[in-house]
Structures are given as structure tokens and as C-alpha cells.
Amino acid sequence: xxxxxxxxxxxxxxxxxxxxxxxxxxxxxxxxxxxxxxxxxxxxxxxxxxxxxxxxxxxxxxxxxxxxxxxxxxxxxxxxxxxxxxxxxxxxxxxxxxxxxxxxxxxxxxxxxxxxxxxxxxxxxxxxxxxxxxxxxxxxxxxxxxxxxxxxxxxxxxxxxxxxxxxxxxxx
Amino acid sequence: xxxxxxxxxxxxxxxxxxxxxxxxxxxxxxxxxxxxxxxxxxxxxxxxxxxxxxxxxxxxxxxxxxxxxxxxxxxxxxxxxxxxxxxxxxxxxxxxxxxxxxxxxxxxxxxx
Numbered sequence: 001x002x003x004x005x006x007x008x009x010x011x012x013x014x015x016x017x018x019x020x021x022x023x024x025x026x027x028x029x030x031x032x033x034x035x036x037x038x039x040x041x042x043x044x045x046x047x048x049x050x051x052x053x054x055x056x057x058x059x060x061x062x063x064x065x066x067x068x069x070x071x072x073x074x075x076x077x078x079x080x081x082x083x084x085x086x087x088x089x090x091x092x093x094x095x096x097x098x099x100x101x102x103x104x105x106x107x108x109x110x111x112x113x114x115x116x117x118x119x120x121x122x123x124x125x126x127x128x129x130x131x132x133x134x135x136x137x138x139x140x141x142x143x144x145x146x147x148x149x150x151x152x153x154x155x156x157x158x159x160x161x162x163x164x165x166x167x168x169x170x171x172x
Numbered sequence: 173x174x175x176x177x178x179x180x181x182x183x184x185x186x187x188x189x190x191x192x193x194x195x196x197x198x199x200x201x202x203x204x205x206x207x208x209x210x211x212x213x214x215x216x217x218x219x220x221x222x223x224x225x226x227x228x229x230x231x232x233x234x235x236x237x238x239x240x241x242x243x244x245x246x247x248x249x250x251x252x253x254x255x256x257x258x259x260x261x262x263x264x265x266x267x268x269x270x271x272x273x274x275x276x277x278x279x280x281x282x283x284x
Contacts, residue, residue: 063229063265070227070245155205156228159266166267 024140025089031079031146032086033095033137034153037129038068038075040099041160044125047103048118056170057115060163064122067160071153078149091132099125112171119168126161130154195252197221200271202230202243202263207271214253216278223248230269235260 025033041064048061079086102121109117133154141147195217201208202224214220222232224243232249233240236259241249253275263269 067228067265074227152204155268156266159205159263159268162267163265 025091025136026087027082027142027146028084028087029089029091030137030141030150031075031084032088033091033132034150035072035075035086036092036095037132037157038072040095041122041125042068042072044099044103044106044118044122047106048114051106051110051114052118053111054115054171056167057119060119060122060167063163064160067156071149071156075149078145082143082145084143084146095128115171116168119164119171122164123161123168126157126164130157130161133157195219197250199223200232201225202232202269205263205266205269207232207269209271211272211274214273214275216253216256216275218275219250219252220273221248221250229265230263231265232261233264235262240264 045061045064045068048057049065052058052061106114106117106121133150138147138150138154141150196215197219198212198214199221200212200223202222203226205226205228207222212220220232222230222241222243224230224245224247227245229242229244231240231242232251238255238259239251241251243249253273256275256277259273259275261271261273
């Protein structure tokens, strides 16, 4: 139970820092945050692929790897084309710290306990990123193409959130 | 030349003759995590082709479980609709992608 609170606190902390970041993030920072969110979700999925034996969880994790790799490849192509260098920032750092803490916590689990915790965190993680995308990143993006990619990213992440919610119902 | 006219006449007669039975193909694109037609209309016997233009895999899955088409990025897939009715369908990987397929009965044969 305490662990759950710690995880919830970490997610809330990351969300709060996304919302409270001042001054407003620049395009190089926005690109870095969106890219980092994808990288973190791929790392979480790879942990699930290594640990889980549940076919629904495995299929979901494999889809996360493919989808986030595809969208991050697009993001890299775009920043190259725009000549923008993604810039590390406090939001990316706090997202990364929260994800690392979660990974360490999940590493202690196995079987259905792992599956449940992984999928619950996928729901929470995608919710955090979606709220950041819609309330901070998309409104502050200056470049039209970057904004467009973030909007696609939002639809993708919203889809993943719903899919994760569905997978959660399949774990016994 | 006469041969060509005859061929044309033959094709025309065949096509006229086959009008009542001819099934149509309805194309629906998947672009930017959305189906291009929120509602598509078809008749029993028609072929529905989904063309996935996204860089992500998608499915077109009927909510009632009647059919499911899996589409890797850049690929297309189809079903022939066999029942009339209104079918809600969605992408299993991105359940926020939803659309509807309304299937009417076959056209009644025309009088010749």
C-alpha cells in the first residue's frame, strides 16, 4: 500500500513539475520531453517483455515498443529537418527519475503482481504524459510541424491509455 | 475496328446484365489514428477495404466479434460483409479509433 502511495506521489510530482515549469518550455525542450516520454515507455515495455508470461501483457508491451519507436523516429527526423537540438530540462529529468524508481520497484515483482503493477503504471504514465501534452507541450509549441507531431502523439498516447485500461481488466 | 465495337457491346451487355448482382468495394483509410469515414454505407456482399496509411499497426475489429482485420503499417486488408445491420468497429491497439459501418440489404434485381 505504501509502495502504491510512493508510485502515485512520483507520478503526481512529475505531473506537477510539468505543469509548474516556468518559464514556458521552448521547442527544443518540448521535443526533448516528448522524445524522453517515448524512450521511457520503451524501457518499461522491454522490462515487461523480459519478465511477463501473460500473452495480453506481452502483446501490449510489444506494441508499445513498436509504436513509440515509430513515433520517436519521426520526431528525430523532424528535429533534424528543423535543425533543432533537443534540450534536456527539469521536466525530462523528473520524468526519467520517476520512471527509474518505478523500474526498480517493478524489478522486485513477478507473475500476476508484476503484470498488474506494470499495466497500472502504463495507465498512470500515459495519463501524465497526455495531460502534459494537452495542457503544456502542445499549447507552447511554436513550430507548426512539431505541434502536429505532438497532436498525433496525443492521439497515440490516448489510445495506449485506453488499451492499457482494457489489458488491466484481462489480468486475473 | 468492328471487333472492338463488338467487344465494347459485349462488355456493355455483360455490365448491364450484371448490375443487380455487382458488389462494390468501399475504401476506408486509417490516417493519423482515425478512420477516414466515421460512418460508411455498404450493402450485403460489398467488400470493405481498410488502407493503413499510418506508421502504426491497426485493427478494424467489429464490437460484436463478427470480423477483425489486422493491418501492419502501410498495408491494407478487407472483409466481405455478409449481414445487414449497423456495426460499430474500433482499433484494438488504439481503442480511441472508432467508426461505424452501416450495411443495407442487397439491391433488388432490376427488371430487364
